[in-house]
Each structure stands twice: as structure tokens, then as C-alpha cells.
Amino acid sequence: MMKLSMLCCPLLLALPLLAQAIDAGPASPQQQETEGWLLLQSRNLAASPQPQTATPTERELALQRWLKKYRYEIPDFYDPDAGGKVEVKK
Template sequence: MKLPMLCCTALLTMPLAAQAIDAGPASPQQQETEGWLLLQSRNLAASPQPQSATPTERELALQRWLKKYHYEIPDLYDPDAGGKVETK
């Protein structure tokens, strides 16, 4: 009894598994983004000159990073404290 039911369920769900998004970017902006990501992942647009930070710059960046831990995270966020979302 369970095997025919399982077969029917599998056959009915097959069309759902066959649906897919067409390959390639959907918009010019997405195409541009994917192009930049491809350059980055293949290391094709790297600068020939190595970039380094001075000890002072590294120290300031570290202090800025550590400073974020001084802010207290509230237990609850007030959903009414902010802008309004316009709906049509």
C-alpha cells in the first residue's frame, strides 16, 4: 500500500524539480556585477604594486574595530522607533 502511494507522490513532484532559472544574468547590472566577481575570483585585475598599511594605520584600524564592542546591544528593539514604510 505504501509503495504505490510513494510512487504516485514521486511522479507528481517531478515537474516541480524540473523547474529552473535560465542560466546567465537577468539584467545589465547583474551582468556587470558578475563580470567584476569573475575578475576578482580569477585574480585578473590585481594591482601590480603591493599595498601595505603603515603601523599607525594598522593601529587605528584595530582601535576602530575594537571600539564597536563598547556599544551595548539592547535586549529588545523598538519596532516603532524608525521610519515608516509606505505601502501602495
């Protein structure tokens, strides 16, 4: 038993060294595109020269939509059967 533990301990300690990390950089063309847009956005390089404004009516509707979410009480416990059934069409 002692020999087994002496063999297992170094192997367990070396295990993290055997794991390989993911290479840096985007993995797919879609991810490259997404990261490019996020970079433009974070550096403010693709901003419109014309400021975007909302009318008072649009602001009021957005505020009402935001306030509407507070009308529903959050339950103390989640009941997974409360939502109904999902029908699968064949």
C-alpha cells in the same frame, strides 16, 4: 469525496513539474558586469602589480574603529519604539 482526492493527488504531485526554473546566466547587463568583476577577483586576474600596504597609523585607526563596536551592549530584546520617530516631509 474519494473522486476529488483521486483527482487532486496527481495534480499536486505534478505541480513541481509545472514550475519553470530561471534560465542560467546573468539576467541584465548590470548583473553581467558584476559577475565579470567577481570572476576577475576570484581568479586574481586584476590584481595590482604594486602591493597595497597600510601605515602603522592607518592600521591603528582601523583597529580602534573595529574595537569601538564592542563598547555597546547588545540588548536581550529588540524594542522597535526605542529608535525614535521618522518624520515625513510633504
